[in-house]
Amino acid sequence: MIRSLLRWLLCLVALLALLLAGPAWMLASGTIATDVHWSSLDRTSAGLAPLPESSSEAVVQVYAANAYNWRGAFGVHPWIAFKPEGEPDYRILQVMSWRRPTIVNVIDMPDRAWFGNAPMLLADYRGDAAAALIPEILEASERYPSAERYRVWPGPNSNTFIAWVAREVEGFDVALPATAVGKDFLFGSVVAPTPSGTGYQLSLGGVLGLMLAKEEGIELNLLGLSFGVDVMRPALKLPGIGRLGMPARVAGNVD
Numbered sequence: 001m002i003r004s005l006l007r008w009l010l011c012l013v014a015l016l017a018l019l020l021a022g023p024a025w026m027l028a029s030g031t032i033a034t035d036v037h038w039s040s041l042d043r044t045s046a047g048l049a050p051l052p053e054s055s056s057e058a059v060v061q062v063y064a065a066n067a068y069n070w071r072g073a074f075g076v077h078p079w080i081a082f083k084p085e086g087e088p089d090y091r092i093l094q095v096m097s098w099r100r101p102t103i104v105n106v107i108d109m110p111d112r113a114w115f116g117n118a119p120m121l122l123a124d125y126r127g128d129a130a131a132a133l134i135p136e137i138l139e140a141s142e143r144y145p146s147a148e149r150y151r152v153w154p155g156p157n158s159n160t161f162i163a164w165v166a167r168e169v170e171g172f173d174v175a176l177p178a179t180a181v182g183k184d185f186l187f188g189s190v191v192a193p194t195p196s197g198t199g200y201q202l203s204l205g206g207v208l209g210l211m212l213a214k215e216e217g218i219e220l221n222l223l224g225l226s227f228g229v230d231v232m233r234p235a236l237k238l239p240g241i242g243r244l245g246m247p248a249r250v251a252g253n254v255d
Helices: 002-028 068-072 125-140 158-168
Strands: 059-066 075-081 091-095 102-105 120-128 189-193 198-203 208-213 218-222 225-230 236-238 242-245
Touching: 002 068, 002 198, 075 125, 075 158, 091 125, 102 225, 120 125, 120 208, 125 158, 218 236
Parallel strands: none
Antiparallel strands: 059 075, 059 120, 075 091, 091 102, 189 198, 198 208, 208 218, 218 225, 225 236, 236 242
């Protein structure tokens, strides 16, 4: 009896060590800044979005960057940047933990660093495709079922919002990274299409689940943290660290 209990305890410790190894390395290596005030961190453009003065076409892009402070060792914060045709400014659509309602839609720089962390481009739609998506995305955001609630782990949070909108809007395909903690929170469902629209996932409250998809590959969710393998573009996906291998494909209609 005691040996069995010790064996289970050792397995639990080993599992927790495996889950936390990546985030611990991110913190220990100094990759994530935890001792700098937010006001002094980089918020400049990464130069990934087309300038409105250079192109009048409609644009929809999705970005993600490591979250602010210690949270960045575990996951990313994502947002949708969009500009209707002929408009001089981009608007940013995202969920913020300290706001009620949590959904924010404001004029802002589309591709700025997120408090010192450089953004990665996840999706890029232009022209007619983007123009058709914008009203659908806005309408879906108004139906988001957790506008008054935010929970860092296991969701619903900012990643849950982007994943939910992607599932709701046909043609708006976004393969969120494995470090998008909260993307697997499905509200009242257990099975759902993946945000990329190329497969399906099973999830129990965002804490335990499995994902199989062409774009995301194979991902196992344990306690909200994901391990995975991308077969199409060979890469490993690890908690905290993210993707090791070939870069992921950017969704959209831009070659």
